[in-house]
Amino acid sequence: MADISLSGAPQSVQTIQSSYMAQVQRRRLYSGLTLLIFVILMVSGFNIADDRNAGGFWNGLHQVGDYPADVLSEAWEKRADLPALMARYFPALIETVNIAAVSTLIGAIGGLFLSLLGTRGLAKWPRLIPLFRRISDIMRAVPEIVIALVLIFVLGGGPVPAMIAIAIHTAGALAKMFSEVSENTDLKAVEGLSSTGATWLQRMLLGVLPQVAPNYVSYTLLRFEINIRASAILGFVGAGGLGYELRNAMAWGPGRFDEAAAIFILLFGTIVFFDQVSSRYRNRLTDGQTH
Amino acid sequence: MTTIELDTTKLRADRLFQRKRLVGFAIPAVILAYLTYIFFAFDLPGLAGRANMDNAVTLVSDSWSHKVHVTRDNRSGEISYAVEGERKGRYPEGARPAWVTGDEVITIDLGGDHIVRYLPENRTEIEIPNFPLIEVRAEGRSLVTNLPDDLPGWISASNRRIGITTPEGRITLTGARTEVFNYFPGWELFWFTLDSPYHGQSLSKILFGERVDPARPNISGAMSDWWNNAMWRHKDVAWAIGETILMAFLGTMGAAIIALPLGFLAAKRFSPIMLLRAATRRLFDFVRGVDALIWTVVLARAFGPGPLTGALAILITDTGTFGKIFSEALENVDQKQIEGVSSTGAKPLQRYRFGVIPQLVPVLLAQILYFLESNTRSATIIGAITGGGIGLMLTQAIQTQKDWEEVAYYIVLIIAMVMFMDWLSGWLRGKLIGRKD
Structure with a gap:
């Protein structure tokens, strides 16, 4: 016995060491290869993008500052007008924020139902869980611009197409995040409620929602931040709000740069403001949960 | 517990219930009030007036069907046949659809006993069941017809232009030309245009049959004809x-x-x-706050339209977001692991490499992969603004307002693309972090 272990020990250490080294070598080789592929993809991707762009990267690089400089210098010359311009575009700003808020609200309600109907243990019709999951997958996959452009054609320009488009995407996106939370809910409360004869809606409202509300609200606020940006962008393709005004102001070109500057400032201010407010509330919500 | 204590507790409980009830009603009430405000602020009552339901009908019916135009030029008398009326969808010289017959008198059978005849001298006869035979003659720029004054809703007529819409097809007549649109389900010419020898051949014949085009092997020829299809532009779409x-x-x-x-x-x-x-953090906040929209606008001035501009706009905005996330992740790094590494005598760089990075990588990779998927959607939108990618093709197709089957095709492709990227990022996450969500 002792003899065997004595002669076996050094050998096994050696084999362990050599197999460890081989493993390390192989891992290094794999990571090296992955890195190489990644670098090749980045470089060739950059070259393709550069080729297919109207202006080249290296030619454009030193012009990056030109447009902001023009806008800023003109805005600075006419700085006395800026407050008046900002007041003029304030209704557009309200519209952009409203689009984001309504679509977040509608999307959150839709996402709530989709997630509850698509979560095991909570669903009203357990057989239809895959159906509701696919529905929310598809709603999440559709970029807002697709629905917005089609609806603009049918409904005409304005805030409604953007609102519907963002709401649909929001419902899908939130449904996924919500169902990740609701999968971890404690089912005891639901069982207790169902023993009293509560309906499905009552079980969800009284048994599930109080458990998940902080997380849901936190995700919804995060979505609201994203949707403000989305609603500004959709304005640029024809749905109303600040983005629409920005496109018009930009189409005027030099001479009206003060308008563009006013809109830039408004948009920047709004995004930063709502980011700060929402992140403060989100921190408070998640803090309250962990303690 | 004394009676007084019990009473106060009961009172407190009652008050608590009351407050809960108030909140329970207040939240839906606030939401409702806000939605009512929006209802009027967005002018939803006026929306019905602005909405164009005809557009919706065209959109839906065109997205899954195509039409073949039979056009007579009333000046030259020349008759042309073309899918969607486009030059690239035109039937080759001497060929025409099977539902058109006759030489002197061209008879177009729309189906369901709807028959249109192109007669000599720019005369047209239209046979519609349960309606008297319509005769129209083009004279210069005006039209002479036997139509009664009292017309049904599906006919619109003036002495310059007549439009007839039937379930089988549409007919428009003007002084300059006479056009019949015959509708068919499906995306016509999706595989091959009419000038390709492979049009109308069965798949098995292309795969296993004799050479259709003697100059090329079937499969490569068919692939190249499909790839260069002028109607659907598969190459450009890819x-x-x-x-x-x-x-x-x-x-x-x-x-x-x-x-x-x-x-x-x-x-x-x-x-x-x-x-x-502080300066780095403010920089992150700034580039994030400026937002992809403004970056796109600014960068498009310097780099021109194209994918590079979009990539840079995404890059700049996300640098802010990633910076914020990464720095938060770095603050939450577990000190114990770093201490463990430094207790072996590791230098600062080694401490980072073996103490910090392994903790950080899963968080970073998860975020990067999640953003890769979400940025595919952003890139579609940015492409529509800056002019690049599938977003641009979609906007162009929608703006021309006639190629709705192409719009439907692009929409399907975009959704498939986003779902593919979603799947890819989930798969990579599983492979790299070893945890599936």
């Missing part, structure tokens, strides 16, 4: 989707590469100089 994914890829990865070192600068634990830390 490039556009490639561009969109490229924008997302370059933007996300570039942002991650730039944000990682900056994240160290912004994290309290790794960057002792307060001023530098």
Whole structure:
């Protein structure tokens, strides 16, 4: 016995060491290869993008500052007008924020139902869980611009197409995040409620929602931040709000740069403001949960 | 417990219930009030007036069907047949659809006993069941007809232009030309245009049959004809989707590469100089706050339209987001692991490599992969603004307002692309982090 272990020990250490080294070598080789592929993809991707762009990267690089400089210098010359311009575009700003808020609200309600109907243990019709999951997958996959452009054609320009488009995407996106939370809910409360004869809606409202509300609200606020940006962008393709005004102001070109500057400032201010407010509330919500 | 204590507790409980009830009613009431305000602020009552339901009907019916135009030029008398009335969908010289017959008198059978005849001298006869035979003659710029004054809703007529819409097809007549549109389900010419020898051949014949075009092997010839299909532009569409994914890829990865070192600068634990830390954080907030829209607009001025502009816009915006996330992740790094590594006598760089990075990588990769998927959607939108990728093709197709089957095709492709990227990022996450969500 002792003899065997004595002669076996050094050998096994050696084999362990050599197999460890081989493993390390192989891992290094794999990571090296992955890195190489990644670098090749980045470089060739950059070259393709550069080729297919109207202006080249290296030619454009030193012009990056030109447009902001023009806008800023003109805005600075006419700085006395800026407050008046900002007041003029304030209704557009309200519209952009409203689009984001309504679509977040509608999307959150839709996402709530989709997630509850698509979560095991909570669903009203357990057989239809895959159906509701696919529905929310598809709603999440559709970029807002697709629905917005089609609806603009049918409904005409304005805030409604953007609102519907963002709401649909929001419902899908939130449904996924919500169902990740609701999968971890404690089912005891639901069982207790169902023993009293509560309906499905009552079980969800009284048994599930109080458990998940902080997380849901936190995700919804995060979505609201994203949707403000989305609603500004959709304005640029024809749905109303600040983005629409920005496109018009930009189409005027030099001479009206003060308008563009006013809109830039408004948009920047709004995004930063709502980011700060929402992140403060989100921190408070998640803090309250962990303690 | 005394009676007084019991009473106060009961009172407190009652008050609590009352407050809960108030909140329970107040939240839906506030939501309802807000929605009512929006109802009027967005002018939803007026929407019905502005909405164009005809557009919706065209959109839906055109997205899954196509029409073949039979056009007579009333000046030259020449008759042309073309899918969607486009030059690239025109039937070759001497060929025409099977539902058109006759030489002197061209008879167009729309089906369901709807028959249109192109007679000599720019005369047209239209036979519609349960309606008297319509005769129209073009004289110069005006039309002479036997139509009664009292017309049904599906006929619109003036002495310059007559439009007849039937369930089987549409007929428009003007002085200059007479046109019949015959509708068919399906996306016509999706595989091959009419000038390709492979049009109308069965799949098995192309795969296993004799050479259709003697100059080329069947499979490569068919592939190249499909790839260069002028009607559906498969090559351009593939490039556009490639561009969109490229924008997302370059933007996300570039942002991650730039944000990682900056994240160290912004994290309290790794960057002792307060001023530098604050400056980096403000930089993150700034580029994030300016938003992809403004970056796109600004960068498009310098770099022109194209995928590079979109990639850079995504890169700059996401550098801010990633920087914020990375620096937060760095602050939350577990000190014990770093201490363990430094107890073996590791130098600072080794401490980072073996103490910090392994903790950080899963968080970073998860975020990067999530953004890769979400940026594919952003790249579609940015492409529509800056002019690149599938977003541009979609906007163009919608703006021309006639190729709705192409719009439907692009929409399907975009959704498939986003779902593919979603799947890919989930798969990579599973492979790299070893945890499936």
